[in-house]
Amino acid sequence: MSTITEEVVDSASIAAASTKRKSLWLTAIKNPNVIIGGTILLVMLMVAILAPFLGTVDPTRIDPAGRNKKPGAEITMRLDDGTTVKRVALMGTDSLGRDVYSRVLYGARVSLAVGVAVAIIAVAIGVVIGLISGYIRWLDGIIMRIMDGLMAIPGILLAIALVSIWRAGLITVIFAIVVPDVPRVVRLVRSIVLTVREEPYVEGAISVGTPSWVLMFRHILPNCVAPLIVQGTFLAAAAILVEAALSFLGIGIPPEIPSWGNIMAEGRTLFRVFPHNILYPGIFLAFTVLAINIMGDGLRDTLDPKMSKKV
Amino acid sequence: MSDTKRPVLEVRNLSVTLPAGADRVHAVEKVSFTVNPGEIVCLVGESGSGKSVIAFTVMGLLAKALKPTSGEILLEGENILTVGETRLRELRCTRMSMIFQEPMTALNPVMTCGQQIDEVLETHTQLDQAARKAKIIAILDRVKLPEPERIYASYPHQLSGGQRQRIMIAMALVLDPVLLIADEPTTALDVTTQAEILKLIAELQTLEGTGVLFITHDFGVVAEIAHRVAVLRWGELVEMGPTEKILSRPEHGYTKMLISSVPSIHPAHRGVRKDGPTVLRTEKLGKTYSGNAFFQKARVVKAAVDVNLDIRRGETLGIVGESGSGKSTVARCIARLIDPSEGKIFLGDTEIATMKAGKLRPHRRRVQIVFQDPYRSMNPRITVGDSIIEGPMNFGLKREEALARARGLMETVRLDPNSLDRFPHQFSGGQRQRICIARALAMEPELLIADEAVSALDVSVQKQVLELLDEIRVRLNLAVLFITHDLRVAAQICDYVAVMSKGRVVEYGSAEQVFGAPKDDYTKALFAAAPGRHWEFGKFAA
Numbered sequence: 105m106s107t108i109t110e111e112v113v114d115s116a117s118i119a120a121a122s123t124k125r126k127s128l129w130l131t132a133i134k135n136p137n138v139i140i141g142g143t144i145l146l147v148m149l150m151v152a153i154l155a156p157f158l159g160t161v162d163p164t165r166i167d168p169a170g171r172n173k174k175p176g177a178e179i180t181m182r183l184d185d186g187t188t189v190k191r192v193a194l195m196g197t198d199s200l201g202r203d204v205y206s207r208v209l210y211g212a213r214v215s216l217a218v219g220v221a222v223a224i225i226a227v228a229i230g231v232v233i234g235l236i237s238g239y240i241r242w243l244d245g246i247i248m249r250i251m252d253g254l255m256a257i258p259g260i261l262l263a264i265a266l267v268s269i270w271r272a273g274l275i276t277v278i279f280a281i282v283v284p285d286v287p288r289v290v291r292l293v294r295s296i297v298l299t300v301r302e303e304p305y306v307e308g309a310i311s312v313g314t315p316s317w318v319l320m321f322r323h324i325l326p327n328c329v330a331p332l333i334v335q336g337t338f339l340a341a342a343a344i345l346v347e348a349a350l351s352f353l354g355i356g357i358p359p360e361i362p363s364w365g366n367i368m369a370e371g372r373t374l375f376r377v378f379p380h381n382i383l384y385p386g387i388f389l390a391f392t393v394l395a396i397n398i399m400g401d402g403l404r405d406t407l408d409p410k411m412s413k414k415v
Numbered sequence: 416m417s418d419t420k421r422p423v424l425e426v427r428n429l430s431v432t433l434p435a436g437a438d439r440v441h442a443v444e445k446v447s448f449t450v451n452p453g454e455i456v457c458l459v460g461e462s463g464s465g466k467s468v469i470a471f472t473v474m475g476l477l478a479k480a481l482k483p484t485s486g487e488i489l490l491e492g493e494n495i496l497t498v499g500e501t502r503l504r505e506l507r508c509t510r511m512s513m514i515f516q517e518p519m520t521a522l523n524p525v526m527t528c529g530q531q532i533d534e535v536l537e538t539h540t541q542l543d544q545a546a547r548k549a550k551i552i553a554i555l556d557r558v559k560l561p562e563p564e565r566i567y568a569s570y571p572h573q574l575s576g577g578q579r580q581r582i583m584i585a586m587a588l589v590l591d592p593v594l595l596i597a598d599e600p601t602t603a604l605d606v607t608t609q610a611e612i613l614k615l616i617a618e619l620q621t622l623e624g625t626g627v628l629f630i631t632h633d634f635g636v637v638a639e640i641a642h643r644v645a646v647l648r649w650g651e652l653v654e655m656g657p658t659e660k661i662l663s664r665p666e667h668g669y670t671k672m673l674i675s676s677v678p679s680i681h682p683a684h685r686g687v688r689k690d691g692p693t694v695l696r697t698e699k700l701g702k703t704y705s706g707n708a709f710f711q712k713a714r715v716v717k718a719a720v721d722v723n724l725d726i727r728r729g730e731t732l733g734i735v736g737e738s739g740s741g742k743s744t745v746a747r748c749i750a751r752l753i754d755p756s757e758g759k760i761f762l763g764d765t766e767i768a769t770m771k772a773g774k775l776r777p778h779r780r781r782v783q784i785v786f787q788d789p790y791r792s793m794n795p796r797i798t799v800g801d802s803i804i805e806g807p808m809n810f811g812l813k814r815e816e817a818l819a820r821a822r823g824l825m826e827t828v829r830l831d832p833n834s835l836d837r838f839p840h841q842f843s844g845g846q847r848q849r850i851c852i853a854r855a856l857a858m859e860p861e862l863l864i865a866d867e868a869v870s871a872l873d874v875s876v877q878k879q880v881l882e883l884l885d886e887i888r889v890r891l892n893l894a895v896l897f898i899t900h901d902l903r904v905a906a907q908i909c910d911y912v913a914v915m916s917k918g919r920v921v922e923y924g925s926a927e928q929v930f931g932a933p934k935d936d937y938t939k940a941l942f943a944a945a946p947g948r949h950w951e952f953g954k955f956a957a
Contacts, residue, residue, distance in 0.1 A: 304786035305794045305802075307752050308851070312806025312858055313779040326796050 137402025144395035148388075152212035160206035161191075163362045167201030175204075175380050196380045198370055207362040208384050214274065214363035215344045215392060222281045222343035223336040229282070230289025231328065235320050237290060238297025248294070251287035259284045259346055260353070267355045277356045281343045292335055293328050300327045330407035337400035341393045348389055364389045421492065422449040423593045423626035424473065424511075428486035431468055431477070431650075442468045442481055443650045450594065450626040455617070457629045457637045457658070460647035461673070461873035462844075466630045468650075470596050472496075473628070474513050475503040491593060508535050511594040512587035516602050518579035522571040528582045529567035532589055539590060550589065558585045558615060577608035581615065588619060595620065596628045601636065605737035606900070610944035613640050632873065634677045635903070635947030638662060646670045664955060675953035676878040678903040680945060682926040691728030692763075694861050694894035695749065695782075698723060700758035700768070702744050718744040720918045722758070724896075726862065726911075731888060731895040733909030733926070735902060737941075741918040742898045746866045749896065750784045751775060763861070780810060783855035787867035789847035793839040799850050800835030806858045817857070824853040828883060845876030849883065856887065863888075864896045869904060881908055902945050906930055914938045 132138055151158065161181070170179040175196040182188050195204040237247040263280035270276050297320075300306060306323050314323075350356030351365025352372075359366055364385040371381025431443040443465040450456045458466040471477045473488055475495060488495045490511055495503065515521040523531060529551055536547045548567070555563035558581040571579055580600060587595055597616065601609040617640055620627050631637060637644055637658060644662075645655040646669070654667040665671045700722040705715045719741040726732045734742040748755040751767060760768040767778055786792040793802050803824065804817035812820070822832035828849040839847055848868060855863055865884065869877040885908060888895050899905050905912055905926070912929045914922040914937070922935040933939045942948065 304788060304792035308784070308786065308792055308802075308854065309794070309805065310752060311750050311779060311782070311784050312854070313776050313809045314805060315809070318809075322797070323794050 132403055132406040135402040135406050137398050137405070139402075141395045141397070141399025141402060144391060145399060148212055148392050148395070149216060151209055152216050155206075155209040155213065158209060160209055161203050163202060163206040163210045164360055165202060167197070169201065170197050171201040172199055172374065172378050173197045174378070175384075195384045196378065198367070198381050199374055199378075200370075204367065204381060204384055207367050208364070208388055211362045211364045211367060211385060212388065212392075214357055214361060215347060215389070217274070218278060218281070218347040219340035219344040219392075219396070221278050222285060223340040225278065226282050226285040226289050226339055227332055227336050230286050231293050231325070231332065233286070234290040234293025234328075235297060235325065238294040239301065239316065239320055239324070244294075247290070251290050254283060255287045257284055260350065260355075263350050263355050272355060272358050274357060274361075277347055277350055280350070281346050285339050285343070288339070289332070289335060292331060296328050296331060297324055300324050334400055334404040334407060337396050337403060341396040341400065344389070344393055344396075422451045422489075423491060424450040424628065425489040426469070426473070426486070427489070429469070429472065429483065429488060430485045431465070431472055431481050431483045434480040439649060441465075441650050443472070445486070446647070446650070446652045447486075448645050448652065448655055450628050452593065452626050453621065453624040454642045455620065455627040455629055455640055457631055457641035457644045458647060459631060459634065459637055459644055459673075461632060461875065463649070464647040465650035466647050467598055469647075470513065470598050470628065470630055473594075473596060474507065474511065475500075476513075505539075508587070508592065509539050509590045510592050511596065512590075512592045513596040513598065514580070514583045514587050514600045516599040518576055518583055518603065519571075521583055522579055524571055527568050527570055528574070532582070532586045535586055535589055551585075554585045554589045555582075557619070558582075558588075560585070575608075576604055577611060580604060580608075580612055584612075584615065584619070588623070588625070591623060592625065594626050594628065596630070598630045599632070600629075602631070602633070606902070606946075607737065607940060607944040609636075609946065613946065616640070633946065634662070634674060634874070634952060635945065635950075638947030638950040638952075646673065662950065662952070671955065673875060675955075676875045677952040678878070678881070678901075678907040679951060679953070680903050680906050680930070680942075680948050681951075682906045682909075682930045691730070691892070693725050693727050693761075694763065695896070696725040696761040697745075697749065698759040698761070700724075700745065700748060700760060701756055702741075702748055702753065703756045717918050719748065719755075722915075722920055724913060724920070724923075726894040726896060728861075728894055729888065729892045730910045731885075731897050731908055733897045733899060733905040733912045734915055735899060735905045735912055735941075736915035737900060739917075740915040742900075742915050743866055744918075745915070746784065746864050746896060746898050749862075750782050750864055751779070752784070780806065780858040781860055782862045782864065783858050783860040784864040784866060785848070785851045785855055785868040787870055789844040789851065789871060790839075792851050793847060793854075795839055798836050798838055799842070802839075803835070803850070803854045803857050806854065810858075820857060821853070824856055825850075827856065827887065828853045843876075845872055845880060848872060848876075848880055852880075852883065852887070856891070860893070862894045862896060864898070866898045867900065868897075870899065870901060877904070884908065902930075902942065914941065 167181065173179055173193050173196050175194060177193050177196060178190055179193050179197065180188050180190055193203055193205065195208060197203055233247060237244050259281055262283060263277065266276050266280050301324060306319065309319055309323050347356055347363065348365035348368070351363045352369045354369060356365055357363040367385040368382045371378065375382055427447050429443055429446045430441055432440060433442045446469065448456065458469060460466045468477070468481065472483055473495065477483070483496055490506065522528070532551045532554070533547055536542060536550060542550065551567060552563045555566055560566045560578060560581050566574070574582070601612050604612060613636065616627065619625070629640060641658045643656065644658050646653045646661065646667070648669050654661065654665060654670045661670065662674060665674060700719060701717070702719040703715060703717050722745050724732060734745060736742045744753070747753045749760055755768050758768060759766050762778060762781055765778060767775060770778070793799065800818065800821055803821040804814065807817040807820060808814060818835070821835055825832040825835065830846060830849055842850065869880050872880060881904065884895065887893065897905070897908055909926045911924065912926050913920045914929065914935065916937045922929055922933060922938045929938065933942055
């Protein structure tokens with residue numbers, strides 16, 4: 105009886121188990137939001153990388169004769185060897201005669217660098233602290249209160265303080281944005297760790313004597329990857345906006361490096377007469393942030409069904 | 416059940432297709448049966464047999480991905496499959512009602528129970544508020560809830576699981592439907608509560624002449640309540656007939672196999688006590704949980720109090736109890752997954768209850784645990800081979816040697832050694848549970864703890880896993896601590912049984928003693944509540 109039983113039951117169970125799980129990553133890249141956002145972002149990335157080959161001139165080059173030209177105006181440029189060339193300023197020039205088109209394209213480099221760097225650094229630091237906080241119970245209270253404290257620091261005030269201590273620059277800006285972002289990642293990771301550590305397979309691993317660090321990185325951390333990617337995209341989008349705001353206020357990227365915030369700051373005084381100085385970097389900024397957010401939404405819907413609105 | 420009466424429910428040739436890519440084409444295939452007024456028909460089957468799909472199709476609650484493709488469902492002669500959504504809504508609760516498995520989630524937590532029943536009356540009747548309230552109080556009284564007025568104003572979280580299920584029944588029966596569908600209504604409940612609910616359903620339906628379609632996987636429940644039984648397998652109706660006939664003279668091989676897999680409630684005769692060395696002994700083991708509240712008195716819960724147990728080599732000790740009795744707490748204390756608050760645990764001669772984490776590590780491999788949920792007890796992201804060899808490699812075994820051992824263990828648990836590089840989701844529940852046993856055995860433990868290890872499995876798979884566990888115990892001369900709420904399982908596998916209630920061991924002795932002549936009142940009540948206790952399953956008449 106028992107042998108017959110086994111065969112019958114096994115064939116049933118094999119049939120039941122043969123339904124395959126679809127790969128999350130495969131469904132993610134088929135999501136329309138991910139495709140749209142990702143495409144725009146890819147274009148921005150190409151623009152940033154290929155900026156020197158897209159008909160730009162030196163973005164820091166000052167031309168007193170060609171100041172405040174409207175978009176589409178033809179300007180005469182004097183080259184270093186004394187010859188002159190005519191070119192069309194697609195997006196006009198600013199109050200120092202610098203070519204806005206070139207500045208906007210080069211500015212994409214700073215924005216994307218800040219976004220990516222902030223997301224990666226904040227996630228990397230946050231993961232480590234979050235894992236420790238969630239796993240080592242007695243440290244949890246202490247770490248989380250420190251994180252609460254960090255969250256209370258406004259990013260812009262921190263940036264002002266940092267600029268007055270160090271020099272204004274890319275590193276300072278990234279640091280100022282990362283600090284208040286880290287607690288958000290820590291909270292996310294900690295909450296996942298707290299749920300996953302109760303899973304029987306984690307307890308199973310404990311009872312076979314798996315050391316704590318293996319437990320954290322092998323059994324617990326992989327559960328955080330999908331939510332972290334989602335969180336990372338939103339951090340990157342927010343960081344690009346904050347960088348623009350800081351540069352606009354003159355406490356971010358120094359004026360000699362073009363960034364979207366800088367360009368807008370310079371256009372501010374003559375905004376009513378020459379709106380193009382603010383319009384074009386503004387459009388690029390808006391599109392980039394929008395693209396990242398759309399992609400983040402799509403990733404969230406596919407990778408992290410718990411947070412999704414649809415489910 | 417006279418032939419002149421029209422059946423309440425008539426299902427003719429019903430087929431429901433599964434979405435493409437599923438393991439079979441039809442969730443339900445060409446199923447026909449009837450439910451007469453005043454009759455309880457049980458749909459029995461293992462998981463995936465399509466029994467719930469039938470219930471949901473009848474209620475018109477089927478998920479969009481599933482489509483009834485042929486056949487008809489006649490509720491008092493009206494074909495439910497062809498009527499519109501409006502008519503269906505009218506029929507629900509007035510002509511047919513459903514009660515669900517989980518009384519915890521089937522009620523809205525932010526509405527009082529009275530309001531939730533009132534919603535039904537408001538939608539389907541023209542009664543004014545006072546009349547509605549009177550009707551609700553009356554039905555609450557009829558389902559034997561104490562103080563109906565108080566219950567009316569209570570929120571679901573203020574009631575126990577059994578009381579919530581009574582609310583669900585009250586809600587389902589308030590408009591006197593002709594058909595009641597009960598989808599595993601007692602599965603989530605403790606055995607004593609289950610007995611009360613079953614009694615209530617049987618009483619109410621005899622009184623009102625309601626036809627009941629009762630879905631269950633438990634043959635004990637079937638023996639207790641059903642008039643007729645329909646056995647399902649992979650969406651097909653295998654056999655149908657009066658309960659008495661199906662249970663004692665089943666015709667189909669599958670039904671026979673299923674019924675003879677049900678463990679008997681009478682303890683199997685097992686060998687006399689072996690005088691092996693004591694593997695585990697607990698002395699006044701206790702675990703107290705206390706919430707840390709700053710401003711008010713901390714809430715203290717005593718999950719386990721004064722637990723004294725001992726297990727010798729080659730013996731199985733069962734801990735039996737209802738949910739919240741502290742049986743799992745004891746197991747987890749012994750495995751040191753949680754720290755006991757008082758008492759001693761001796762593993763051989765070593766006291767491990769108060770041992771620090773660092774010193775404890777070498778002793779970890781001596782106690783291994785197999786968990787209840789086969790779907791969550793293995794890391795879904797690593798192969799089963801890696802899961803099995805993780806432990807031995809932690810203790811310094813080389814990967815090749817560990818893999819060789821894992822292959823041997825796969826054979827021990829009767830699985831293909833070549834499937835070590837597969838992932839857990841590629842195995843069925845029973846297979847996974849066997850892999851978990853292999854993982855535990857890979858550590859060469861002295862004590863194996865099975866924490867409800869077969870509770871989530873279908874009865875036929877359960878039988879295999881139990882046989883496997885017993886075989887391994889004999890072969891490796893293991894000590895086994897078997898935690899279960901299922902008295903039948905305990906009767907079959909345990910040499911000794913400890914009955915726990917509210918954190919204390921109320922009765923402790925050999926299985927034959929405890930099952931044959933229980934002394935404690937709680938134990939007696941527990942046994943009296945076991946469904947189908949008068950029925951000896953698997954003893955078929957020729």
